[in-house]
Amino acid sequence: MQDLVQRAVDTAVALGATYADARIVHQRQQNILVRNSALETLEETESLGIGVRVVVDGAWGFSSSHLLTPHEIDHVVAEAVRIARASARVQKQAVRLGPPVTSRGFYQTPIQEDPFAVPLEEKVALLLQADAAMRRVEGVRITLSKMAAMREHKVFANSEGALTEQVLYESGGGIQALAVGNGDVQQRSYPGLFAQQQVTGGFEHVRSLDLVGNAERIAHEAVELLHAPVAPSGTFDVIIDSTQLALQVHESCGHPIELDRVFGTEAAFAGTSFLTPDKLYTLRYGSEVVNIVADATAPLGLGTFGWDDEGVPAQRVDIVRNGRFVGYLTSRETAQHLHDLVPNAPPTSNGTMRADGWNRIPLIRMTNINLEPGTWRLEDLIADTEHGLYLEMNRSWSIDDKRLNFQFGVEVCREIKNGQLGQLYKNANYTGITPEFWNACDAVCNADHWTLWGVTNCGKGQPMQLSHVGHGAAPARFRGIRVFGTQ
Amino acid sequence: MLNESTLRDLAHAVLHASRADETEVVLLATHARLTRFANNEIHQNVAEHNLEVRIRVVKEKRVGIAIGNGATREAVLKTLEQAETLAATTPPTPDWPGLPHDPRPTPETLTWSDATAEATPETRADLVGSVCRTADAAGQVASGALETNTQALYIANSHGVERYVPRTVASFVTVVMSDTGSGYAAGAHRDLHAIPIANLGREAVETATCSRNPIDLEPGVYDVVLDAYAVADILSFVCSLGFSGQAFAEGRSFVSGKLGEQVLGENITIIDDGLSPDGLPLPIDFEGVVRQQLPLVENGVARAVAWDSRWAARAGTESTGHALPAPNWWGPVPLHPHLAPGETPRDALMRHVERGLYITRFNYTRTVNPGRVIVTGLTRDGAFLIENGEIVAPIKNLRFTQSYVEALQNVVALSRERRTLASFGTVGAMKVPAAVIRNFTFTGKTQF
Numbered sequence: 032m033q034d035l036v037q038r039a040v041d042t043a044v045a046l047g048a049t050y051a052d053a054r055i056v057h058q059r060q061q062n063i064l065v066r067n068s069a070l071e072t073l074e075e076t077e078s079l080g081i082g083v084r085v086v087v088d089g090a091w092g093f094s095s096s097h098l099l100t101p102h103e104i105d106h107v108v109a110e111a112v113r114i115a116r117a118s119a120r121v122q123k124q125a126v127r128l129g130p131p132v133t134s135r136g137f138y139q140t141p142i143q144e145d146p147f148a149v150p151l152e153e154k155v156a157l158l159l160q161a162d163a164a165m166r167r168v169e170g171v172r173i174t175l176s177k178m179a180a181m182r183e184h185k186v187f188a189n190s191e192g193a194l195t196e197q198v199l200y201e202s203g204g205g206i207q208a209l210a211v212g213n214g215d216v217q218q219r220s221y222p223g224l225f226a227q228q229q230v231t232g233g234f235e236h237v238r239s240l241d242l243v244g245n246a247e248r249i250a251h252e253a254v255e256l257l258h259a260p261v262a263p264s265g266t267f268d269v270i271i272d273s274t275q276l277a278l279q280v281h282e283s284c285g286h287p288i289e290l291d292r293v294f295g296t297e298a299a300f301a302g303t304s305f306l307t308p309d310k311l312y313t314l315r316y317g318s319e320v321v322n323i324v325a326d327a328t329a330p331l332g333l334g335t336f337g338w339d340d341e342g343v344p345a346q347r348v349d350i351v352r353n354g355r356f357v358g359y360l361t362s363r364e365t366a367q368h369l370h371d372l373v374p375n376a377p378p379t380s381n382g383t384m385r386a387d388g389w390n391r392i393p394l395i396r397m398t399n400i401n402l403e404p405g406t407w408r409l410e411d412l413i414a415d416t417e418h419g420l421y422l423e424m425n426r427s428w429s430i431d432d433k434r435l436n437f438q439f440g441v442e443v444c445r446e447i448k449n450g451q452l453g454q455l456y457k458n459a460n461y462t463g464i465t466p467e468f469w470n471a472c473d474a475v476c477n478a479d480h481w482t483l484w485g486v487t488n489c490g491k492g493q494p495m496q497l498s499h500v501g502h503g504a505a506p507a508r509f510r511g512i513r514v515f516g517t518q
Numbered sequence: 519m520l521n522e523s524t525l526r527d528l529a530h531a532v533l534h535a536s537r538a539d540e541t542e543v544v545l546l547a548t549h550a551r552l553t554r555f556a557n558n559e560i561h562q563n564v565a566e567h568n569l570e571v572r573i574r575v576v577k578e579k580r581v582g583i584a585i586g587n588g589a590t591r592e593a594v595l596k597t598l599e600q601a602e603t604l605a606a607t608t609p610p611t612p613d614w615p616g617l618p619h620d621p622r623p624t625p626e627t628l629t630w631s632d633a634t635a636e637a638t639p640e641t642r643a644d645l646v647g648s649v650c651r652t653a654d655a656a657g658q659v660a661s662g663a664l665e666t667n668t669q670a671l672y673i674a675n676s677h678g679v680e681r682y683v684p685r686t687v688a689s690f691v692t693v694v695m696s697d698t699g700s701g702y703a704a705g706a707h708r709d710l711h712a713i714p715i716a717n718l719g720r721e722a723v724e725t726a727t728c729s730r731n732p733i734d735l736e737p738g739v740y741d742v743v744l745d746a747y748a749v750a751d752i753l754s755f756v757c758s759l760g761f762s763g764q765a766f767a768e769g770r771s772f773v774s775g776k777l778g779e780q781v782l783g784e785n786i787t788i789i790d791d792g793l794s795p796d797g798l799p800l801p802i803d804f805e806g807v808v809r810q811q812l813p814l815v816e817n818g819v820a821r822a823v824a825w826d827s828r829w830a831a832r833a834g835t836e837s838t839g840h841a842l843p844a845p846n847w848w849g850p851v852p853l854h855p856h857l858a859p860g861e862t863p864r865d866a867l868m869r870h871v872e873r874g875l876y877i878t879r880f881n882y883t884r885t886v887n888p889g890r891v892i893v894t895g896l897t898r899d900g901a902f903l904i905e906n907g908e909i910v911a912p913i914k915n916l917r918f919t920q921s922y923v924e925a926l927q928n929v930v931a932l933s934r935e936r937r938t939l940a941s942f943g944t945v946g947a948m949k950v951p952a953a954v955i956r957n958f959t960f961t962g963k964t965q966f
Contacts, residue, residue, distance in 0.1 A: 064845070069611050072845035073604050076585040077597070080568065092639075094565040097587045110565055117639035118553075118560040121647040151607040159609070173768055211769050216889045296556040299661040299693045302881070305965075390566040429884045429917075431896045436917055436964035438894050440886050460886065460894075462917070462962050493554050493663040493691075494564070495943070515961070517886055517919060 033196070035099060036188040039083045042108045044190050048085040048115070050128060051108075052189035054340060055081045055099065056389035058181065061147065065158040065176040068166060073151070080389035085111045089125025090118035095390040128363045129378055131191035134344060138337025140200040141330075142233030146180035149234045154178055157242065158204075164246035165208045170254035173209040176246075178202075178237060179229060179487075185389075193342035201333065201499065203229025203485060204237045208250040210257040217256035217457055219249040219442055223274050224425055229485035229499070230331040252443065255455060262444045262459030262516030268419035269461060269512045270412060273476075275441055276402065277484040277502035278425045283465040284316075284323055285400040285500070287434035288350055288358070289383075289491075290365040292395075300493050302432025305465065306356060308372045316356040317469030320405055323351040325360055327382060327398035332501030333485040334398030336385075341393060343382035350400065354470070360395050387496040394492050399483060401503030405475025409506050412474055414450040420514060421445040421452060422459060438462040440517075461514045468509060476505035520547040520569060520589065522682045525672035528571070531591050532598050533676055538575035538605060540617045541598075542675040544804055544843060546570040549668045553642035556661035558650040560643060574844055575601045576617065579610035583845055615831030619677045620807045628795035631709035634686035637666040641710075645690075649719030653694050656723050662692030666710055667944070673806035681806045687798055687944045690715050693899060694722040698732065698966070699912060701725025702747060702879050702899035706940035706947050708798055725878060725900040732912040735903060737960040741874035743867045743904065746937040746950040749857065751880045751895070752922045753950055754941060757788070757852045759891050760923070761814045763825040763840075764849025767833050770888060772923050773820040781820045782926040785860065788815040790824065790840070790852035797854065797938050797947030802839065809839035814852060818927075826850040853946030860932025860951060869907040870931050870954040876902040876909055880918075891922040896964065917962035928956040 036053040043051030057079045064072035081104060082095035092115025094107045158176040165174040181201040188194045205227035207220045220226035222240055230236050271279065287304040291297055306314070317323075327334055327345035336345050341363055350358045359376075360383040361369065370378035384393035413421070427440035444459035445452045463471075483503040490497055529543040547569045554562040571586045571594050582604030586597035642664050653660035667687040674680045688710040694701045702725065703718035744752075765771040773781055792800050792809035803809055805827055813821045825833070826841030829849055840850035868876065875897075883895030896917050902909045933952040941948045 062845075064847075069613070070581070070608055072583070073581065073608050074583040074585065074845050075600055075604060077600075078585075078587050080587065090563075091561065092563055094567075096567040097569060098567070098589060107567075114563045114565060114639045117643040118563045120640070120643045121555065121558075121560045121650055123557065123559040151604065155608055173770075209770075211889075214772075214889050216770055216887070294557075295659065295661065295695075296561050298556055298659075298695065299554070299663060299691060390568060392562060392564055427884045427886045427894065429882045429894045429896070431915060431917075431964045432881055432898055433964070433966060435966075436896065436915075436962055438917060438919070438962065440894075458887065460919070464965065493562075494550065494552055494566075494665070517892055518890075 032186040033194065035081065035104060036186050038101065039081065039104050039108050040188050040190050042105055043083060043085045043112060046109065046112045048087050048112060050086040050190055052187065053081060053083045054185055054187045054389060056183060056185040058183045058388060061180040063154055063158060063178045065162045067174055068162055070155060078388060081107065082389045083108050083111045084392055085115050086126045087112050087115035088119035090115050090122045091126060092118060093392045126364060127367045129367045132189060132342045133192040134338050134342045135194050137196045139198040140231045142200050144234040146200065146202040146234040147182060161206050161242040161246040164243055165206065165250040168247060168250035168254060170210050171208050171250045172211040175207040175226065176242065178204040187340065187342055189342055195338045195342055197337050199231060199336060200233060201229055201231055202234050202236050203227050204240055204242055206242050206246055206249065208253040210253040212257050215257060217253050219253040220424055221245045221249045223484045224278055224486055225488065229333060229487055231333060231335050232331050256457045259455045259457045261518060262456035262514065264515035266511050267514050268416055268508060268510050269514065270416060270419065270421045270506055270508045272423040272506050273480065273482050273504040274424050274484060275422055275439065276504040276507055278428055280400055280402050280502045280504055281486060282428060282430045283434055283437055285397040288360050289395045290359040290361045290369060294365060294368060297491065301491050305433040305435050308369060310356055311373050311376060312357055314356040315354055315470065316351050316466055317354045318472050319354050320475050321351055321354050321469050321472050322403040324348065324401050324403060325350050325398050326401055329399045329483060329501065332399035332483050333499040334501045339382040339384045340386050341380060341384045343380045346382045348381045360397065362395050385498060387498055391496050394496065396498040397500040399501035399503060404478040404481040404505050407474045407476045409476050409480050412476060412508055413447055413452060416447045416450060416508065419447040421447055422461060435465050437465065456516065458517045459514060460517060461512050463512060471509045471511055472507055473510055475507040481505040520670060525670060528591065528594050529672055529674040532573060532594055533674060535595055536575060536598055538577045538602060540576040540676050542574040542617050544572040545672040547670040551667065552663055552665040553646055554663045555646045555650060558654045558660055560646065563639065571597050572843060573597050573601045575605050576614065577605050579614040580605045580608050581611055581614065582608065613832060615828055617675045617677055618679065618805050618807050618827040618837055620679055622808045624681050625793055625801040625808060627793045627799045627801050629683055629685045629708060629799050631686045634666050634688045634708060634710040635668045637710055642666065645715050648716050649692055652719045652723055656727065658694050658696045658723055658726050660692055660694045664690045675806060679806035681802050683802060688713055689940050689944050690718060692719055692722050694726040696726040696730050699726050699729030700899045701729065704747065704939060706798055706944060707938060729900045729912040732914045735913040737916055737963050739957050739959050741871045741956050742958040743871055743876045744953050744955060745878045746952050747879035748877050749953050750939050750948055750950045751883055752925055753855050753857050753948055755891055755893055755922050756926060757855045759888050761823045762849045762851050763823050763829040763833060766823040767829055772889060772891060773823065777820050779820060780818050782815055782818040783929050784818045785929055785932060786815055786818050786926050787858035789813050789856050790854050791856050792854040797949065798944060800946065803841040804843040805841040807837045807839040807841065812838050824850040824852045853942050854948065856949040857951060859934045859936050861934055862931045864933040864935045864952050867931055867933055867952055867954050868904050871904045872906060874904045876904055886919060892919065893922050894919045914966055915964045916960040918959060919961040920959045925955050925958060930954045930956055
């Protein structure tokens with residue numbers, strides 16, 4: 032693999048590229064889904080290929096192929112060079128990448144148990160067991176149990192001397208029960224967002240989820256929701272659980288700090304950002320208790336790796352410190368541009384450029400965007416809340432294209448009255464404006480309640496790429512939030 | 519591009535070598551090229567050459583699926599071996615209906631365009647360059663993407679199904695931003711020349727001009743004129759959540775148990791037409807079954823839902839040729855919904871509105887309640903206040919939370935013109951008119 036990526040880079044330079052990089056990626060994925068007592072999906076996917084990115088005449092070109100013969104690689108490089116020259120026809124500013132990147136080394140996700148070495152029979156049996164436990168509950172109509180495993184082996188080289196090799200493992204699983212009746216559908220998911228918790232790690236993580244032990248509970252809760260009243264509407268103090276808060280961080284912090292969005296290069300698809308450069312170091316994004324970091328070094332995070340796809344080492348950087356907005360997710364190119372506008376901003380990338388395969392260019396992607404733990408125990412926080420709502424687990428999500436106005440629906444809503452959890456409600460939604468919302472946060476629970484959740488469906492780019500990212504969060508309280516129920 | 523005989527040889531090698539009771543091979547060769555622009559310049563410009571090899575084997579009702587991307591005989595046989603290993607180690611699927619048989623010939627429809635297939639990086643650069651220059655001249659900023667793809671789909675199974683469909687895909691989208699406004703335009707077709715890219719660029723620039731300096735408007739219930747881009751979002755949700763055989767069979771669809779009943783307004787007729795050459799036709803599904811031209815709704819009455827072979831067997835009916843690649847979570851889905859046009863000229867639609875809103879498109883729409891197809895999202899790239907049948911001011915974007923089913927029960931007029939827009943990425947395409955809809959519920963507002 033190293034010979035081939037080096038050949039691609041050398042050929043590109045020989046054809047006139049002032050910068051070139053090449054990545055060979057070999058992905059293996061396994062997905063298992065049990066649906067309504069039957070094995071619905073047992074699928075293994077392998078994908079192998081090379082992507083070559085070049086700068087010629089100051090403009091970008093990229094081509095990729097699943098064929099790894101020397102002849103095909105030469106063809107791909109020549110096509111990337113031709114494409115870059117075509118890009119230069121509609122070019123205003125030449126690409127600037129800043130200081131060279133010369134990383135070299137090997138990184139592998141630490142695992143105890145290779146997820147691909149665990150017998151399929153064992154995995155399927157575990158899912159069938161969880162499914163059976165859910166289906167024992169009367170009123171449950173649809174049940175889903177799933178597992179996923181991924182191994183990605185990639186080799187990267189650039190024309191500045193970088194040469195890195197990485198082997199990344201992911202393992203995950205989850206369950207979901209749906210109750211259907213009277214034109215209504217209610218769902219409960221476990222353990223995390225989108226009925227899944229996936230990490231960079233081995234199968235030991237899946238064993239620790241205890242899917243079977245939680246199956247009956249969530250099935251009962253789905254049925255209970257079907258008969259629950261619709262959530263009340265009004266302004267409430269809310270405590271948001273860590274799963275939902277993870278998605279809140281993703282949508283209202285993770286995306287708007289992507290510097291490519293800020294500079295308009297995602298405008299046609301995902302949108303732009305309200306966090307314009309004039310707000311860096313000045314905007315009060317949240318209250319004093321809000322601290323958010325981008326941490327590509329956090330153990331188990333789906334945004335954890337050795338180097339990004341520009342060869343820049345994984346880093347931990349501040350995004351929001353004591354409520355103040357202090358950092359973006361950057362690339363080599365955008366960091367240069369930001370530094371021109373805000374001289375205090377670092378001129379070098381903080382290592383967030385990732386592609387979802389050999390056939391895609393790297394984009395600025397979230398690493399692990401984590402809300403740091405606070406000081407509260409959850410029991411104390413509930414006891415401290417006289418009248419409010421406890422909101423748990425995402426059911427729907429939407430946010431505007433600058434990431435200001437958001438609306439989330441949750442699976443579970445419980446009344447908090449005189450410091451105690453009470454009545455269960457269904458179909459609760461909450462909505463707000465991003466900085467107003469984070470400034471309304473007055474308490475974050477401590478590290479005992481903090482979990483680093485995985486999100487595997489973060490879409491961005493044209494052609495679309497799906498990124499795997501992480502979000503650590505603990506339950507937190509927000510004062511005066513607008514909540515409403517839908518029929 | 520891998521030609522028909524090469525793909526046939528690979529497929530036959532798999533069928534010949536398979537030791538399973540049933541075997542299916544789906545080969546999708548792709549040469550995809552996309553030129554992306556922002557800030558009035560090209561900033562991303564990419565090409566991809568790939569062959570997806572999807573093999574499904576069944577032995578004693580045990581199903582295994584393996585996917586690879588190797589192009590040699592050895593590589594596809596390795597993928598076969600992987601599928602067989604998976605099938606051998608899994609429990610049987612008791613209601614496995616068998617892979618489909620379909621002796622009908624592949625319907626003849628135009629799926630190919632030389633103009634799309636032969637488009638070069640220079641062709642794409644010049645086309646998007648014209649949009650960038652138009653925006654630049656107006657003091658605005660254009661972004662967007664133009665893709666020109668060629669595909670070859672080869673499907674064979676051990677029951678004699680054998681299909682080859684070469685296909686081209688062209689798709690264009692642009693967002694143009696002025697200082698305080700924005701505009702949008704898009705189009706998709708098998709033939710690049712059928713997409714009026716320069717006109718679409720001008721349309722987006724004009725909307726970006728008109729939407730400058732928007733005023734604040736309180737959320738509430740308004741009559742709306744929706745451009746086809748916004749109607750396409752409604753059509754997409756209603757079809758995927760309501761007219762999937764899987765959702766129907768599981769009782770999750772708003773038409774479950776209601777075929778033959780009035781479910782939408784009398785002026786709503788939807789046909790799923792994967793054969794129409796005016797779009798992105800795909801005459802077969804991903805099991806090799808002929809795609810039916812399927813009337814989903816006639817004058818508001820639910821007539822049919824989409825089926826693949828597995829969900830059809832479970833429901834005691836026949837596949838309609840709407841299978842997605844196996845395995846998938848969604849079940850069978852209509853990929854080519856066409857909403858029948860009305861008789862009102864597009865420019866005259868606003869006359870139906872005394873006080874309401876004109877909306878270009880919706881953004882970031884997500885399901886709040888799948889059973890009633892309640893969706894939330896925001897307006898984007900041009901929203902305007904209408905008074906006495908005329909636009910009087912641009913407005914800041916609003917959030918809606920609205921049942922799309924109820925929206926299609928409240929349509930009072932449809933335009934006679936329709937747009938052709940991509941659907942499910944660019945797997946399918948839909949044809950959509952603009953619409954006037956009463957009582958659309960807006961629940962929030964944003965700051966721009």
